[in-house]
Amino acid sequence: MAHIPLNLKQIKRVKDLAGQITDQVHGFIVEHSSLSVERAILRLYGVDGLADCGAPLPNRVVDIWQSDGNIATGISRPFAGAILASGESPQRTAELIAQGKLLLGDYAGGSQEQIEEKERELSEKAVAILEASKTRKAKKIEKVPLPVQPWRYLIVATGDIYEDRTQAESAVFSGADIIAVIRSTAQSLLDYVPYGPTTEGFGGTYATQANFKIMREALDKASIKHDRYVRLVNYASGLCMAEIAACAAIEDLDVLLNDSMYGILFRDINMQRTFIDQYFSRLICAKAAIIINTGEDNYLTTAHAVDSAHTVTASQLINEAMGKKAKLTDDLLGLGHAFEINPEIENAFLYELAHAQLAKELFPDAPLKYMPPTKHKSTDIFYSHCMDTLFNLASVTTGQGIHLTGILTEALHTPLMQDRYKSISSVNYVFNVARDLGEEIEFKKEGFIVKRAQQVLNETEMLLNEISNVGLMESISQGRFADISRPVDGGKGLDGVFKKGADYSNPVMDILEAVE
């Protein structure tokens, strides 16, 4: 692989800095929980479906406990108590609670030890669900092997899960290795996970457990038909990160968009909430072997792709450190970056190669998620098609892991079936004719590409130094990323954050954290 010689000491320095920054935030994280985290626990305990009022049952149950002013204990203990009291299944128990037929906090059903025992039982089952998902996926991959990287990633986004399925089948037919169902606009701002199969989304399809199931089943069939394991992606970042992670794990999803900062920056979600949620959601992903994809690519849609290249690298390092904190291994760290430089800049492609190779050098074992040009895509679809073709070349040359297929109609509309076919044809072409280009070239020592990568790394180190001085939360409120600033107490979802009481319990988290 064409290589950029970097100073190993400097790499260690930036990784250490990211670790320190993470540690600071982690101090805050462990002292807090959120309603979404609690709802995720309920989901893993087996609660699903809607309450009579139409809200998802996990929401109803947690809301009741919160409105009683008791949320600092977390939901696990009172819910275990309720199960003992009702003698029913978790699902039935939740229904009874929602119907007001059963009181949360009524610990009469069992002793302290029995309740703890019940919690242990529930949480072990919960973790077993995650483990089972991991095992099932591993078995599938034994039967129909994984394709070589870069994996060809294609999106579907019709808003209708059944139409999406047709589109996904077509994409797999043409060569896709990964299918991402794009989520309906602003679902990330919903403080609940919608329920059931859905057919009416905007700019995408709702992320629901039922939709996950429908798509995963279709892809299982397609995998067998085309003899390669086709991965399924959905979105976690938002107000329900941990819950979506739970649903995704249950339905054997392979990848989740799951960033420690995306929601803050791009959705104006409160940062405390986001940090708390991402931690638990990632613990879930780690156990269920769900690759996370981070969203650094988004930075370059608002900030300048050359001037702000180092913010991408800094964010990758932070996402990596936070991911590792949540037990994610290298093979599950799909850190994001993008090919977003204005094509009017001379030698833009050289910058792109430098940036892409830098990411590869810093995270050699991570399945890097490489995003195609979007912001500078032209409404001239033929021109845009050329941009994607060079993007494809940069990707295969620098050995990226997850290759988001650029679509020639990016500047126009969410992809049509014919658009997807044309775009993946370019990927197939380039990956085949330039498969080993990266092995066969070297970047000139002291040349532009090497120097540029070094410069970005230097700027990254400076930025991380600054951040570690003021702290990550403060840095974000100063607009260090994506030219966007968010106040520590601003944004959506802060009301869902609470400080853990002395008697707080989340045995699922305890098990997941205990894993080595």
Added chain:
Amino acid sequence: MAHIPLNLKQIKRVKDLAGQITDQVHGFIVEHSSLSVERAILRLYGVDGLADCGAPLPNRVVDIWQSDGNIATGISRPFAGAILASGESPQRTAELIAQGKLLLGDYAGGSQEQIEEKERELSEKAVAILEASKTRKAKKIEKVPLPVQPWRYLIVATGDIYEDRTQAESAVFSGADIIAVIRSTAQSLLDYVPYGPTTEGFGGTYATQANFKIMREALDKASIKHDRYVRLVNYASGLCMAEIAACAAIEDLDVLLNDSMYGILFRDINMQRTFIDQYFSRLICAKAAIIINTGEDNYLTTAHAVDSAHTVTASQLINEAMGKKAKLTDDLLGLGHAFEINPEIENAFLYELAHAQLAKELFPDAPLKYMPPTKHKSTDIFYSHCMDTLFNLASVTTGQGIHLTGILTEALHTPLMQDRYKSISSVNYVFNVARDLGEEIEFKKEGFIVKRAQQVLNETEMLLNEISNVGLMESISQGRFADISRPVDGGKGLDGVFKKGADYSNPVMDILEAVE
């Protein structure tokens, strides 16, 4: 520039071999002439237009002399004699001859010395015409500078010179640096140069002096408008190589397709005829500073682009040696090659890079003509567009001179205005974003690209060795190039070849050969 280290001794060996091969053929060439060569002399002496029978005047005059059985003298001497006899201009003299009012071979108009003096006068004027063209071009380039290489070359081929002009203006508007007017199908088989502006060609537009003029004038305007000198290309190879060279020189054309073997292989033109014609036509080009373009790219449309890569290189070396014999300097040697490997071959792009770079290493100072994919272009225009995009990258990376713009509709039709725009947009994009890629990468030592180039060179050396053993003519009859075999005495136009008599004279050639 990414470099492939080749053995300088081997380079010398192959160039010497090509020189030997050329010398063998040259022995034959200097002893012969052709009707087309003689007609070219007349054109340079100032004869143009049509005879009453409709045939071009140069043809009529030469035919008369030939049918009289006197052609072994060449046309210069008897024509000079006729001028002295008529006391008229060359043009008028030719008209009188054609009308039967003046007899060729009637040397009564002057003494042997006077006739020789007339010949000298005529030939010096002829050469001055060529020199003047060179000077005019140089002046234009002082005013509106030449663009940087690779020069963006676009074809027009409507069949109608006025429609071609519109298309050419559009091409220049979008960025073309060179315009080639594709010649009407099979004009190369006409043993005369059609006359006047033409509007009805098949698959291209007739090459006529009037058409040259119309297009050159349009491009002069366009050059000034867009502030870069736009070159004009037409086709010489065929039965009228030398004559077309003469017409082209008169009209300030910049480039001529002019190959020492294309006509033989692809048009089944007799090889003796072709070798004779190419020599004189290239002497003309050398003097008028017309870049020649050779047609090795065509080989790969019939032969396999990987297996036969060395035939391209061998042919380039022969074309170079023959070109140098005809006084062409490096800057006028637009040797051809092509990006024609089947895209289904894994790593096809690496082969292409190796082949393109090899050409650059062997001919560092020649404005190499690089032909886009054609044979494996798909009727899927979007796919074809991707192929061109990588071709563009290979071209700018290996520093080619003349970049034939690949057209996304190659597999369908001669380009429409919109096709040309889309295709050149890709060139503009790639040349800008990857301008210095070649400077910034190296091919891995001992890597695939380097080894492949070496292999092709080795095969080339073997082939040249064989050719120099059996002789070029015999080699062609054995089908060494493009999988096509042509007998020495077969093909069209052999009847136009004659052995020079002891009294043969071609003072134009004498002057052109004398140049140092």
Added chain:
Amino acid sequence: MKTDIIKPYGDTLNDGIVQLSFTLPVENGARAKKAAERYVKKLNFEKVTVVHAKKIADGFTCFMVYASAKPTIDYSKVEAKEAEFEHMDYYKINAMIKESIGRPIIAVGATIGHDAHTVGIDAIMNMKGYNMDYGLERYPEIKAYNLGAQVSCENLIKAAIKYKADVILASQTVTQKESHILNFTELVNQSIIAGIRDEIVLLAGGAKISNEIAIQLGYDAGFGANTVPSQVASFMVTQLIKLMHPTKKQTRDSA
């Protein structure tokens, strides 16, 4: 009126050549190609060549076609509804505001609905501007408030009232399922309900917005892709003057 009959152009005037690409829900094969050819003929084309047909899913085939379109159009009858105003530069605009309005213009902008795309509205409003053309915030004679994205129509109107805005700028990028139409319409309605519609200049913008559609929806103008801030500012001031000096407006119109 002089006519000017035109047709698409390939390489010969009026050859009518058009490139098409589409998918039909049929399996590829000779019948499929025939169907594509017939279909294109139904679209008023002749000399139809299906140059490429490729299966892209079970039961779906993608076609590429070149064909010659039959209809002509009289170009002399085609009129475009661009926002009509003189495109002035930064200096001229500021000068004009000073002179004709006598106080800074107040502009409030946002991306409305659930649309999170801010790059477009930022390009118009933020200091930096777009394509070397300063944004509204930079104009000394414009007070610009950029509320960002995902702003409800209600909140935008409230802000406009609070800041005593002369101009409201609304941006929409997502157009899937016509969501931009819904949001833009809602904003107009809210402005009417709030009773401020007649007192303000109401502008719509976004990659897929045309002046024509904006006017249809009840806006004063609409601005699409590649708009630069000075165009918007030019329109704002021109329109505001018309609004504030209705008589002057009439004389202008009759001129």
Added chain:
Amino acid sequence: MKTDIIKPYGDTLNDGIVQLSFTLPVENGARAKKAAERYVKKLNFEKVTVVHAKKIADGFTCFMVYASAKPTIDYSKVEAKEAEFEHMDYYKINAMIKESIGRPIIAVGATIGHDAHTVGIDAIMNMKGYNMDYGLERYPEIKAYNLGAQVSCENLIKAAIKYKADVILASQTVTQKESHILNFTELVNQSIIAGIRDEIVLLAGGAKISNEIAIQLGYDAGFGANTVPSQVASFMVTQLIKLMHPTKKQTRDSA
């Protein structure tokens, strides 16, 4: 008969979406875009979006458009005229010739007119064949004479008579100004004049040739892009048997 009404598909069944690109001889601008939009409407489209318009020469603008096509087509009524024959392999074909004809078939082929493209006819006739499918020369039961390119129709017919050909294969690649039609027609006429048309199988081929057009021109069949030799050989033998055993042919047809 059951109907099967279809329309182009973008991402929702029957949304009718088609991508178009064409050039109009007008200067770019708002009016040009409007003209493009109106023109596409005339082509029986609705929801027309001119997504891109670019000046590509003085007085010429290139447009890219997405639009929703209005017509539907009844797929159940679409029939294709492919050459009808069973596609057999090399071994089966040779066996069938031996068995049903009892002597090698003689085939003469060429690229006619001024067309110099030989790669196509070579792909069918030369040993090597095409796409891993042997060429006719390789078949022990076929004697194939490939005369190359730029062969006049007259000479091809002469050669056919000389070799006592059962089959004539004619190739045409250049289609500009309908030159292939002229050449193909000429060949049929020459074969009639020579009195051999009814005794031979006459085949046309080339990248842009369809079976339909070949039959219209008086050929027994036509073969387009991506044809493999065994298809041609299969048709040759099938057709020849029909020709030589007309009764057998009838029973087959009625079967």
